[in-house]
Amino acid sequence: MSKPFLIAIIDDDEAIRVATASLLRSFGYDTRVFASAEEFLDSGAEREAACLLTDVQMPGIGGIELQRLLAERSCPFPVVLMTAFGGSDLRHRALAAGAFRVLDKPFDGETIFQCLREALLGN
Template identity: 35%
Template sequence: MHETYVIAVVDDDEAIRASLSSLLRACGYEVLSYAGPAQYLESEGPAQTHCLISDIQMPGMSGLQMHAQLRASGWCRPVIFVSAHQRDLPCAKSHAAGVIACLHKPFAADELLDCVAVAMREAGIS
């Protein structure tokens, strides 16, 4: 890697955020970690993010609502959604809006990293 790529992780579960952040840092990515959509949207994170990994169900605003708000503002980075709820995963309608994958928790590290690689290629980064 010639430069450090920034991946934002938005999840209300602290253990999941820490685990994903650790994995991604070990792979050479810079990671921005947020406990929820409001924290992410109010930060400089969206401007710095190359790829967003977000839970779908969170208190207040959902990951899908956050994504819709980002897209409405012109933000167009690749997104990987994760969810512990199988019923959340049929988000294929969102694929046209930059959603690379919807992964069911728990998922394998390699599965996530494969999705990140696809996200980087789609963003023209890799």
């Protein structure tokens, strides 16, 4: 039996972290949660993660800046950004920085399931 994909979840809102992790575990993914980009970077989880799901707006390092830092480090996994404050400018900046996709909060289970399937398996 193969090991489940590890999805790292970063959001400064604890309720979002817990709910998202629970949903992803119900899909069979392994999850690790982080309250900030700095906590994620300090953890070494970038060496283990298959995908990163991160909020755009957080204190300190935000999701787009984190994606840029990871690209500079040549991290191979897809980054999916989540935002409650979407818009075409933000979406354009995020995708230009290398994000796999931008999801508007709140999103449903089918949306995140399909997004992760495409990010991890390419279909």
